[in-house]
Amino acid sequence: MTAPNTRVTDEPTAPDVDLHLPSQRRQSWRAQGPIVAVVAIGGTIGATARYGASLVWPVAAGGFPWTTLWVNAAGCAVIGVFTVLITDVWAAHRLVRPFFATGILGGFTTFSTYAVDIQKLVQGGHPRTGLAYLAATLCAALAAVWLAATTTRRMVAWRQR
Template structure:
């Protein structure tokens, strides 16, 4: 039995590239540059929004990091709505998903800060709070994306039907 031959990437619609496939490694910089640019621009916007939220609602040392938890939950909910809309409803331009999904929402949500917050809580003697935060953020993020996808699909079905 032979392995199936990898299919070439459609550069116009698929921003995800598997570099293990020779056909996909040959994508030119000219084809990739717009994707890199919109991800960078979106990331700057999302990270700036997250930073602004952390300035508006800072967490005290040793306190539960509510701002980061809410940022991650809201970002996950928005990605749930966004993915349903661009996959089920709207034939979006090829740069919309990398700009908004990967860039803006990737920059806005912050699982690296989540990990640092846990470490800071544990190091400052607040291990229970750190463990609670670890579990609460994970559950909130998963629940937010599931709920957003479910509600969005139901609303769309109701509107169509």
């Protein structure tokens, strides 16, 4: 009888991979390394674009954070279009999705700034504005991704007829 596997890992691994073996650690890094690299590069691009938007359209203290709301809604719309295109229209290279969706759009859209904006509004004596922003961003993001994906699916179906 064998002892139960009491090894606890923080990362999910395939059942046939033993990261205690150096050769399998190298194989794992070879497979994941390019993905990590393209996500990092894409994230840098996306975060830089978001920072640029905040410089172009600054928000006054206590004011409604329109820039972050529109950035998040626009990013959600693009992810809606992108997801339909790479799943329904063409097979993309394995690094396209991590680079564009996780990297660029993940860096461009921002939950952390959204949360900090709400916190600043509430602590600054504008709880109603913070609550309105919380709800508006959620509704705008969900509506944007749904509308973009639905519209793209219809356009793709129309072109394929």
